[in-house]
Amino acid sequence: xxxxxxxxxxxxxxxxxxxxxxxxxxxxxxxxxxxxxxxxxxxxxxxxxxxxxxxxxxxxxxxxxxxxxxxxxxxxxxxxxxxxxxxxxxxxxxxxxxxxxxxxxxxxxxxxxxxxxxxxxxxxxxxxxxxxxxxxxxxxxxxxxxxxxxxxxxxxxxxxxxxxxxxxxxxxxxxxxxxxxxxxxxxxxxxxxxxxxxxxxxxxxxxxxxxxxxxxxxxxxxxxxxxxxxxxxxxxxxxxxxxxxxxxxxxxxxxxxxxxxxxxxxxxxxxxxxxxxxxxxxxxxxxxxxxxxxxxxxxxxxxxxxxxxxxxxxxxxxxxxxxxxxxxxxxxxxxxxxxxxxxxxxxxxxxxxxxxxxxxxxxxxxxxxxxxxxxxxxxxxxxxxxxxxxxxxxxxxxxxxxxxxxxxxxxxxxxxxxxxxxxxxxxxxxxxxxxxxxxxxxxxxxxxxxxxxxxxxxxxxxxxxxxxxxxxxxxxxxxxxxxxxxxxxxxxxxxxxxxxxxxxxxxxxxxxx
Numbered sequence: 001x002x003x004x005x006x007x008x009x010x011x012x013x014x015x016x017x018x019x020x021x022x023x024x025x026x027x028x029x030x031x032x033x034x035x036x037x038x039x040x041x042x043x044x045x046x047x048x049x050x051x052x053x054x055x056x057x058x059x060x061x062x063x064x065x066x067x068x069x070x071x072x073x074x075x076x077x078x079x080x081x082x083x084x085x086x087x088x089x090x091x092x093x094x095x096x097x098x099x100x101x102x103x104x105x106x107x108x109x110x111x112x113x114x115x116x117x118x119x120x121x122x123x124x125x126x127x128x129x130x131x132x133x134x135x136x137x138x139x140x141x142x143x144x145x146x147x148x149x150x151x152x153x154x155x156x157x158x159x160x161x162x163x164x165x166x167x168x169x170x171x172x173x174x175x176x177x178x179x180x181x182x183x184x185x186x187x188x189x190x191x192x193x194x195x196x197x198x199x200x201x202x203x204x205x206x207x208x209x210x211x212x213x214x215x216x217x218x219x220x221x222x223x224x225x226x227x228x229x230x231x232x233x234x235x236x237x238x239x240x241x242x243x244x245x246x247x248x249x250x251x252x253x254x255x256x257x258x259x260x261x262x263x264x265x266x267x268x269x270x271x272x273x274x275x276x277x278x279x280x281x282x283x284x285x286x287x288x289x290x291x292x293x294x295x296x297x298x299x300x301x302x303x304x305x306x307x308x309x310x311x312x313x314x315x316x317x318x319x320x321x322x323x324x325x326x327x328x329x330x331x332x333x334x335x336x337x338x339x340x341x342x343x344x345x346x347x348x349x350x351x352x353x354x355x356x357x358x359x360x361x362x363x364x365x366x367x368x369x370x371x372x373x374x375x376x377x378x379x380x381x382x383x384x385x386x387x388x389x390x391x392x393x394x395x396x397x398x399x400x401x402x403x404x405x406x407x408x409x410x411x412x413x414x415x416x417x418x419x420x421x422x423x424x425x426x427x428x429x430x431x432x433x434x435x436x437x438x439x440x441x442x443x444x445x446x447x448x449x450x451x452x453x454x455x456x457x458x459x460x461x462x463x464x465x466x467x468x469x470x471x472x473x474x475x476x477x478x479x480x481x482x483x484x485x486x487x488x489x490x491x492x493x494x495x496x497x498x499x500x501x502x503x504x505x506x507x508x509x510x511x512x513x
Contacts, residue, residue: 024069024085027161035157037073043084052109056131058436059106061113066090068116071161079145080126081154082107084116085165092119094453095162095170097155097196099177099184099435100124101423103322104146105131110436111176115449118441121170123158125150127184137329147357148187155188155195172456176449178202178423178435179386182377186360189375193368198452199375202434203423205386206361206394209351210305212326213344214387218292219319220342228284230292235313237279238289239382241270242311243427251490254477256419256428259487260381260388261508263310267293298345306389313384330354361394363401365412374455375412376448376462378434378481380420382427388416392512395484405485414484415448415465429467429479438470464488466498485509 027040043051044067051061067090071083085091098111104127112122128145129136136142155173163169175196177185185201205211222229246263247253257263267289272280281289292314295303308314319339328337331350352359368375379391391414399408419428424437431438433447440446444454444462451462464480477496480488482503493500 024071024165027069027071027165031160034153035073035075035160036077037071037161039070039072041070043068043070051113052107055106055109057100057102057106059100059108059110061109064113065117066119069165073157075150075153075157078142079128079150079153080107080130081123081157082109082112082125083121083123083158083161084112085121085162086116086119088166090119091121091166093171094120095155095158095173096120096122096449097151097158097173097175097177097188098122098124099151099175099181100127101177101179101181103131103325104180105129105133105136108177108181108435114439115176118439120174121158121162121166123154125154127151135325135329135335137325138333138335143330143355144357147355148184148191151184151188152192152195155192172197172453174449174452174456175199175201176435179205181435182386183208183358183360185375186377187357189365189368189373190360190362191357193365193371193373197371197373198456199373200378200434200448200452201375202378203380203383203386204360204377204391206359207390208358208360208386209348209355211386211390212323212351213348214296214305215315215323216319216327216339216342216347217296217344218314219317219323220339221291222288222316223318224340225284225288228282228288230285230288230314230316232316234281234285234289235316237281238267238270239311239313241265245269246310250487252495254495256479257311257381258418259416259506259508260309260311261512265310266290296344299343304344304348306393309381309388312382312387315384326351326355361397363394363398365398365402369402369411372456373411374452376415376452376465377412378415378417378432378448380417380422380426380428380430382419383422385422392416392484396513409483410461413462415481416484416487417467417481418479418488429469429477429481431470432465432467432481438468464503485512 024040024042028037030036047063051064067087069085098108100108108124115122128142128150173196175185182201182204185199186204242265245265246257250258270281271286293308295307296305331354395414399405402408420426420430424430433439433449444451446466448465454460464482467481468478469476478498480498480501486503487506488501489504
C-alpha cells in the first residue's frame with residue numbers, strides 16, 4: 001500500500017524548526033521512511049560560474065546569484081528531488097515547482113537557478129528515475145511516478161521543508177514547466193488541486209499518447225518509403241514557402257504568421273515544374289508532405305486527429321529514442337520490439353492501458369477553480385514536437401466543461417505564441433518568462449510566471465504578455481501574446497514594438513471548433 005502523507009504530518013513528525021533560518025545542515029534526515037534528505041549544504045552566490053554546467057537535456061543552471069541552502073533527497077527510495085532555499089533575507093515567501101520535460105531523469109537546474117535569484121524557494125524532481133536507466137519505462141511504479149506522482153510527492157516534501165527552514169509555510173505556491181513539464185503542470189491542476197495556487201504550463205500535450213502515435217506513424221511512413229522521405233531542408237522549404245504566402249495576412253510582413261488557421265497554403269504548390277531542379281519537391285515528396293500534414297488516418301481510413309497546422313515542420317529521420325522507448329518498454333514490455341509491427345489504433349489503446357495517466361486532458365477542474373487557482377497555458381503555433389492543435393482542442397473542451405469560454409477565462413487562459421517552436425526557438429518571439437526562458441523579475445507584463453502571480457495575489461487578470469525576440473542577448477522585436485481567442489492586431493507605428501499592437505477578438509479563433 002502506497003504511503004499518503006501531508007504537510008502537517010511532515011512538520012509534526014520530529015521535524016523541529018531550526019534555531020535559525022540559515023541552519024541548513026539540520027535539514028538532513030529521514031521522515032517515516034518516505035522522505036530522506038540526503039544532503040543539505042549552504043551554497044555561496046557566484047555570479048560568474050554555472051552551478052551545474054554538465055546537466056543533460058538543456059537543464060543546466062545559470063550562475064547562482066544569491067546564497068542558498070541546497071537540499072537533495074529521495075522519496076520512497078527512487079524519486080529524486082532537489083530544493084533550493086534562498087537564505088531567509090532573500091526569500092520572497094513563495095515556493096516554485098519546476099517541471100522537467102522529455103523522459104525526465106534529470107533536475108531542472110535551469111529554472112531553479114533563474115528563479116531562486118528572484119527569491120523563490122524552488123523544487124524539482126527527476127520524476128522517479130535517472131537518465132542513466134535505459135529501460136525505466138518497464139517498471140509500472142516508475143511509469144506512474146513519471147506520469148504524476150513524483151511531482152506531487154516532491155511538492156509535499158518541499159512544502160514541509162520550507163516550513164521547517166523558514167519557520168513558516170510559503171504564502172503561495174506556483175508551478176512552471178514546458179513540454180513534459182507543462183504536462184506535469186496540467187496533472188497538478190487536474191489531480192492535485194491543492195498543491196499550487198498558480199500554474200504556468202507550456203506546450204503541455206494534453207493527449208500525449210495520440211501525439212506520440214502521430215510521431216511514430218510519420219517516422220515509419222518515411223522509413224518505409226525512402227525515396228519520399230523528407231529531409232530537414234525539405235521541411236525548411238515548406239516552412240518558408242508557407243510563411244511567404246501567409247505572412248502579410250496579419251497586416252505586417254515580418255516573417256511570422258500571427259494565426260496559421262488563416263493560412264491556406266497547400267504542399268502541392270511546392271511540386272517541381274518541368275526543368276526545375278531546386279526550390280521544389282519531387283512528386284513522391286509532395287505526396288509524403290501532404291500525407292503527413294493531413295489528418296492521420298487509422299487502419300480503416302478514419303481520421304484520428306486534425307493534422308498539422310500550415311507551416312509546421314516535423315523531426316526528420318527515424319523515430320526518436322524516447323519515442324521508441326515508450327512503445328517498446330512501456331507498451332510492449334520488450335526492448336527488442338520490432339517497430340515495423342506498429343499499429344496506430346491498437347498501440348494507442350495499449351499505451352492508454354500501460355500509462356493511463358500520461359493523458360492530461362481531464363476537464364473536471366472544479367476543485368482547482370474553487371480554491372481560486374489560476375493558470376496560464378502557452379503554446380507555440382509552430383511547435384513541431386507538441387503540436388498546437390490538440391492544445392487548442394483541449395482548451396475548447398475545458399471551456400465547455402466550465403460553462404463557456406467567458407467562465408473559463410476567469411481562471412485559466414491560453415496564450416498562443418506566433419512563430420514559436422517547442423518551448424522556444426523559431427522566427428517569432430520566444431522569451432517571456434516561460435520555462436527555460438529569460439525572465440523579467442516582478443514584471444507581470446513581460447514574464448508569464450509573474451503574470452500568474454499578479455493574477456493570484458492581486459486579482460489582475462492577464463489579457464496579454466509581452467514576448468521578446470533576442471539575438472545575442474539583444475532585443476530584436478517585441479510582440480503581444482494575447483489571451484485566446486484574441487490575436488495581436490497591428491495599429492500603426494514601429495512594427496518591432498509591442499506597443500504598436502493591441503489584442504482583439506480573432507473571429508477565426510472564436511469560430512474554431
